[in-house]
Amino acid sequence: MFGNVEGYGDMFQDSIFQTRSGSLSSTNQIGNRVAYKLVRVAGDGTLVPATDEEMLKVKDLLENNEPDMPVLPEPIQTEKYIPDEGSPSQFLQLENFEGLFQSETAEAYTENMNSRHESKEELMYGTQMLFALPDTKFQISNELPGNVEQVQSEVLLSEPIIFSSNRCSMNQSTDDLYATGSRNEPKEAALSTAASKPEVSRVAGEICLDNLSIRALQETFRATFGRETTCKDNRWLKRRITMGLINSCVVPTTTLTINDNKLIGGDQDAIDAFSKDTLDEERAIESKDTPSSPDCIKGHLDDFGHTSVETFVDYYSGNEDFDGEHRSAKRVRKPTRRYIVETSETGERQQSDESMIPSKDQSSIQAVSSGGGVVVTRMVSLAGSRIQVPYVSHVRRSRPRENIMALGEFHSKSWEVKATPEKGNLNLSPSQLNNDVNRVPAVNSAPRLVQKEVSDKDHLKPIFTEVDQDMMEPELLDSSGDSSDDNCVDVPITQSEIRRKLHRAWTVSEVEKLVEGVSKYGVGKWSDIKRLSFSPYTHRTSVDLKDKWRNLQKASSSNRMGGGLKKHGSMAIPSHIMLQVRELAQKQSPISPVESKARVVKRSRSRNGFL
DNA sequence: CTTAGGG
């Protein structure tokens, strides 16, 4: 392990940061483990490094002390980066910090990852929180005996955590840390994007990157980050992948720190320098054409032509000393599909967990309490991490559909549950996802349903033709208050709605019609019933009829014996209908009577020699 | 495509 570390350390022996780190280490107030980076969230969700002016504004804001600043200052939206939940692997790392922390922060990190947010939530206001993790496995507990005490006494909640050590491995690491703070040398800086939730898959399974070929590594990279890489540097790839998997990387160290919502240790120069760093770094990413590991670094523009944070991470982390080989990198969880269950009018939703494959602009909506108010944010995946950005809808929504309630409910109740942007969803274009409350028919995200609807009701056409056929039947109007919905695709379609047909409660008259149809055409003649009795009801398929009939039967039978086991949500079905149902059901499927009768007949026949 | 039945 150390062999590796030292090997990486050698990489930096010649770097200009060596000197820098030397000078820095004299201060002992360096090597901050937590740094903050201010960025602005562009309209499309990309992160733009703050300009000098913005930095100034934020600084002012912070100095004016707005602890509960619920809404972010206008031109400057900030992004907060929250360290990932304590996944085992990460936890391991964090354990190494124990003893260095003696603050809420430390506790939050090492004991209860979940409390982290609250503990230092204020720190995140107006700043982008960057979380630094050691890029190597520091053996602090064993190797940093002397400094711990001192450090502890100095470290306060939000103050930088100090690392100082004479140990070789430690020095290298801190060197790297310092180096990341130096400007004009993007290769040494790293951003940490971390998620607010643990990525489940990390718990189980490990990837042994050692044995992977370059190609395999590239493939893994693609699987991890959702895009290709041309990098041939297997070391870079390994580290990058591992980092992506555990959401850890090192952070540029700057003199900008925040304590109790105030900037400390950061005079204007520092702030300016910081922002300058940021800009320089980004510029470097965009334009620098250096050799070494550059080809995998440069030019990772997102689909909007912006350099995304992911790019930052890619770039910087590529040069971080990162003992990926020994870190148990956990597998990326295979994309899972979200399965929405909507129940009757409430539009209640549930969802399974989501894909961890971080396609670039996966996003989902989430309500987040920020100080006083609740701010709607959406999740954006970056480099295997999840961050929240204020949600701004760029699309003008047309008339809300009934499912809008579901969305509201979602906001209010799914704090933890994240909306899941589709299965793997690598095939979704960012634009689609960005307008996550989109009206896009989502052609490739829900093949089955779309296909079905198209064939069923020719849904795509009615976009242009107004509601037509559906209108004749009066019942239809009241049965589906928004029947036009059915034909009007030009209505906001949330991800969930794409997958699942809108639930439409059966009306009494519908049921009556169904019963009538069954009695007329017989049970099982669903297509006939559909065609002859339900022609106006474009939204009831023969399968629906069948299902409903099944339910009716169930209800009628259980009604008889079980007593009043009626569903609360659904309207009570008139008993005379139930009676009809029962009769019809008995008539068409006289299981016990007919069967027994048939047997009797058989027997008698055989007895009579007919067989 | 239609049915039937499980999910």
Add this chain to the structure above:
DNA sequence: CCCTAAG
């Protein structure tokens, strides 16, 4: 409602 297997 969704999904599939069978005719």
